[in-house]
Amino acid sequence: MFSSNTNKYKLFNEDALSLLSRIPSNSIDLILTDPPYNIALKSTGNIQLRNGKIINNDIADWDKNPLNPLEYMSNFKRILSSKGNIFIFTSYSLLGKWHEAFDKEFNTFQIFVWHKTTPTESVYKNSFLNSCELVVCLWNKHHTWNFLSQKEMHNFFECPSCRYPEKLSFPNHPTQKPLVLMEHLIKIASNLNEIILDPFMGVGTTGEAALNLNRKFIGCDINKQYCEASLKRLSKF
Numbered sequence: 001m002f003s004s005n006t007n008k009y010k011l012f013n014e015d016a017l018s019l020l021s022r023i024p025s026n027s028i029d030l031i032l033t034d035p036p037y038n039i040a041l042k043s044t045g046n047i048q049l050r051n052g053k054i055i056n057n058d059i060a061d062w063d064k065n066p067l068n069p070l071e072y073m074s075n076f077k078r079i080l081s082s083k084g085n086i087f088i089f090t091s092y093s094l095l096g097k098w099h100e101a102f103d104k105e106f107n108t109f110q111i112f113v114w115h116k117t118t119p120t121e122s123v124y125k126n127s128f129l130n131s132c133e134l135v136v137c138l139w140n141k142h143h144t145w146n147f148l149s150q151k152e153m154h155n156f157f158e159c160p161s162c163r164y165p166e167k168l169s170f171p172n173h174p175t176q177k178p179l180v181l182m183e184h185l186i187k188i189a190s191n192l193n194e195i196i197l198d199p200f201m202g203v204g205t206t207g208e209a210a211l212n213l214n215r216k217f218i219g220c221d222i223n224k225q226y227c228e229a230s231l232k233r234l235s236k237f
């Protein structure tokens with residue numbers, strides 16, 4: 001274990017699969033996670049704008065290791081409580097693989113969309129802006145569901161990308177999610193004191209959102225610097 005604070009959170013600096021294999025069955029109420037998207041594999045590199053600004057088109061080295069959703073299916077299914085929910089951020093390149101591995105294992109497979117109101121600008125202006133991220137949503141019949149007003153239950157959510165001062169300057173995580181988005185999903189799909197797991201936690205956004213809402217958190221990342229940043233973020237609780 002990397003660190004633990006009372007019984008509110010536990011953080012692990014290791015490979016997600018190795019942690020998942022040790023988590024007891026039926027013990028997690030919500031898996032809310034943002035694994036690699038494998039879009040860096042298709043990147044043609046960073047783009048230099050005329051004003052000197054560089055658009056990060058590479059995401060990160062961690063996105064280059066091929067991720068196979070099937071490898072996560074049996075443990076996600078085993079550790080989820082009978083009233084649990086799973087939300088997995090993904091990309092167009094892995095969506096089909098998540099569907100193939102998970103759809104037949106759960107009663108429901110739905111898609112939720114995060115619409116970023118501040119997308120990266122389009123350099124060549126010859127395609128759509130990349131302003132949406134996909135979230136795979138999975139559950140079984142007796143899942144927890146806190147239905148908010150009809151207006152709040154559209155299967156998309158709009159907010160800006162994570163910006164300063166919420167965005168950490170060190171380490172600069174290229175895909176740090178906004179707290180308001182994670183809190184929205186946690187409110188809908190879990191209750192007070194329940195356990196939220198993010199095995200690809202990056203700099204701990206799911207953890208901070210969970211603790212803000214008086215849930216408990218288990219988080220993991222393979223990168224030590226990201227784990228240290230998560231610990232710093234969560235140590236205020």
Ligand SMILES: C[S@@+](CC[C@H](N)C(=O)[O-])C[C@H]1O[C@@H](n2cnc3c(N)ncnc32)[C@H](O)[C@@H]1O
Pocket residue numbers: 014015016017034035036037062173175176177178199200201202203204205206220221222223226
């Ligand atoms: C998309 S980012 C998550 C960002 C996070 N949602 C946040 O707000 O900071 C994916 C993370 O998965 C981590 N990762 C990649 N492969 C992993 C593995 N096999 N086990 C655990 N973590 C891994 C990367 O280090 C990266 O921080």
